Amino acid sequence: MIDSKTLDHLALLARLSVPEEEKEQLAKDINNIVKFIDVIQKVELSTTEQKEFAQKNVAREDVVMPLGSIYNLVEAAPLHKDGFVQVPKVIE
Amino acid sequence: MINDLHKKIISGEISIKELVSSYVEKAKSEKLNAFREVFDDIDEQVARAEKILAEGKATALTGIPVAIKDNIMMAGHIAGACSHMLDHHTAAYDSTVIKALKDAGAIIIGRTNMDDGAMGSSTENSAYGPTLNPYDTTRVPGGSSGGSTAAVAADLAVLALGSDTGGSVRQPSSFCGVVGMLPTYGTVSRHGLISMGSSLDVIGPIAKSVVDVQTLYNLISAYEPLDATCIKKEDRVCDTKLKKKIAIPKGIFDQGGIDPEVKENFENIKKEMEGQGFSFTEVDLPHYGDSLAVYYILMPAEVSSNLARLDGIRYGDRVGTSKVQQDLYGETRGALFGKEVRRRILLGTYVLSHGYYDAYYNKAVALREIIRKEIANTLEDYDAIFTPTTPTPAFKIGEKSGDPVSMYLADLFTVPANIAQHPAISVPSGKTEEGLPLGVQFIGPRFGEEKLFALGKVIEGVRND
Numbered sequence: 001m002i003d004s005k006t007l008d009h010l011a012l013l014a015r016l017s018v019p020e021e022e023k024e025q026l027a028k029d030i031n032n033i034v035k036f037i038d039v040i041q042k043v044e045l046s047t048t049e050q051k052e053f054a055q056k057n058v059a060r061e062d063v064v065m066p067l068g069s070i071y072n073l074v075e076a077a078p079l080h081k082d083g084f085v086q087v088p089k090v091i092e
Numbered sequence: 093m094i095n096d097l098h099k100k101i102i103s104g105e106i107s108i109k110e111l112v113s114s115y116v117e118k119a120k121s122e123k124l125n126a127f128r129e130v131f132d133d134i135d136e137q138v139a140r141a142e143k144i145l146a147e148g149k150a151t152a153l154t155g156i157p158v159a160i161k162d163n164i165m166m167a168g169h170i171a172g173a174c175s176h177m178l179d180h181h182t183a184a185y186d187s188t189v190i191k192a193l194k195d196a197g198a199i200i201i202g203r204t205n206m207d208d209g210a211m212g213s214s215t216e217n218s219a220y221g222p223t224l225n226p227y228d229t230t231r232v233p234g235g236s237s238g239g240s241t242a243a244v245a246a247d248l249a250v251l252a253l254g255s256d257t258g259g260s261v262r263q264p265s266s267f268c269g270v271v272g273m274l275p276t277y278g279t280v281s282r283h284g285l286i287s288m289g290s291s292l293d294v295i296g297p298i299a300k301s302v303v304d305v306q307t308l309y310n311l312i313s314a315y316e317p318l319d320a321t322c323i324k325k326e327d328r329v330c331d332t333k334l335k336k337k338i339a340i341p342k343g344i345f346d347q348g349g350i351d352p353e354v355k356e357n358f359e360n361i362k363k364e365m366e367g368q369g370f371s372f373t374e375v376d377l378p379h380y381g382d383s384l385a386v387y388y389i390l391m392p393a394e395v396s397s398n399l400a401r402l403d404g405i406r407y408g409d410r411v412g413t414s415k416v417q418q419d420l421y422g423e424t425r426g427a428l429f430g431k432e433v434r435r436r437i438l439l440g441t442y443v444l445s446h447g448y449y450d451a452y453y454n455k456a457v458a459l460r461e462i463i464r465k466e467i468a469n470t471l472e473d474y475d476a477i478f479t480p481t482t483p484t485p486a487f488k489i490g491e492k493s494g495d496p497v498s499m500y501l502a503d504l505f506t507v508p509a510n511i512a513q514h515p516a517i518s519v520p521s522g523k524t525e526e527g528l529p530l531g532v533q534f535i536g537p538r539f540g541e542e543k544l545f546a547l548g549k550v551i552e553g554v555r556n557d
Binding site: 002006007010011013014015016017018019026029030032033034036037038039040041043045049050052053054055058059060062063068072073075076077078079085087088089090 | 320396407423
């Protein structure tokens with residue numbers, strides 16, 4: 001059961017501010033979805049199955065390649081100056 | 093349709109400029125909210141296509157107007173995924189599919205409406221309001237690629253591209269009476285697609301006929317290393333000879349919520365196909381029915397990780413004046429992501445969080461493999477798994493938007509193919525008494541696109557509407 005305390009914790013982990021007035025409905029919606037996905041709990045998996053079917057990396061090996069203009073990518077940032085991304089101070 | 097247009101262009105019966113202008117005019121004055129933007133560089137694109145034609149290098153797609161979903165990047169144009177998060181996000185480069193379209197001389201006329209971040213089944217989650225279904229404007233076009241399918245259905249574009257994570261090409265194609273395809277995962281490069289659930293996302297073609305979907309698929313399915321999951325052509329092996337044997341998952345109509353007209357249409361199509369020598373067998377797929385639950389664990393988990401990059405620092409917009417970076421993330425993300433996106437991020441964070449990871453995420457990963465095996469094994473003996481595309485025809489705007497779980501059930505039949513990373517096609521199969529389009533779906537073996545095209549053409553021959 002996701003209560004308001006759990007919701008606050010999830011919001012912090014996800015770096016997502018949730019307005020106070022939305023919390024109740026949001027918790028209710030998420031609880032309904034969790035109830036729905038909980039059907040998978042009735043499926044029993046053996047240890048071998050769990051091992052055999054664990055997550056595997058499917059992406060190819062990384063390769064080094066030249067990239068076009070880095071400038072274009074920096075331009076996509078909301079704030080930038082002289083080819084750098086501008087961010088607030090991290091340490092006061 | 094493309095072939096006829098191509099012949100007319102080649103013979104000079106119609107100029108590329110005339111053809112494109114007629115579509116651009118329609119797209120600019122449409123009232124369905126299918127387009128987010130009609131592009132302003134069409135004249136240059138037409139000039140490029142005319143040059144290709146003049147050089148005698150025209151292919152089937154030269155001069156053909158194509159619409160793209162708002163999450164596919166075209167350099168210099170906004171790619172916003174219909175999210176306030178990316179309202180001002182200009183694409184820094186061409187996606188691979190756009191490059192292929194440009195090389196062929198296709199005309200990319202604009203970007204289409206979609207659910208915020210491709211999350212939804214109706215386009216109602218778009219930050220810019222829903223698209224209306226061309227067959228009944230009080231109903232949704234389906235989603236998330238609803239703008240693309242409505243554009244093709246209303247003939248505002250000849251072809252369109254969408255993206256399909258759990259049904260987002262096929263479900264709206266069914267609702268809008270057009271053909272839509274989920275290619276095998278890894279056959280179409282996603283370089284330049286704004287990602288959502290990376291083990292599930294595939295770019296898919298949309299058109300009025302199977303043959304046009306086939307032409308567009310053939311163009312965009314080249315191997316390309318910038319998508320790290322793209323599969324080399326020589327590794328795409330499949331015996332595509334039809335056995336004329338089709339599987340139907342046992343018990344698919346047993347659950348509630350399936351419209352009687354959907355079932356009736358499905359049975360009629362089945363009978364027609366039996367008349368053409370196809371046999372149908374009910375096959376027991378014990379975990380097939382768990383696909384949707386597995387999907388609503390894996391997809392939000394991937395969404396919550398993937399969307400971490402949208403933080404107010406690197407792309408799109410930034411909200412708040414917070415001096416501390418941590419707070420700036422939260423403020424920006426809280427203010428600019430739509431409701432459904434926020435819901436999925438929190439749900440994904442939950443299933444990945446300490447104490448729940450094994451019970452949800454890891455279990456879903458294992459179950460996915462079991463479902464994948466069931467589907468792959470079935471498709472060794474049968475050409476395809478056959479179901480309706482959707483449990484109901486297009487629903488009313490607002491009918492399901494208050495209840496996430498009932499909205500999720502719209503993807504009941506489409507999700508298993510994404511879970512298994514198999515190809516699937518939705519083909520119009522008739523209409524309801526009210527005149528709403530219905531569709532049927534074939535899920536094929538991996539790399540068995542040719543089989544799906546062949547089966548789709550059979551449906552085009554037997555449907556009556």
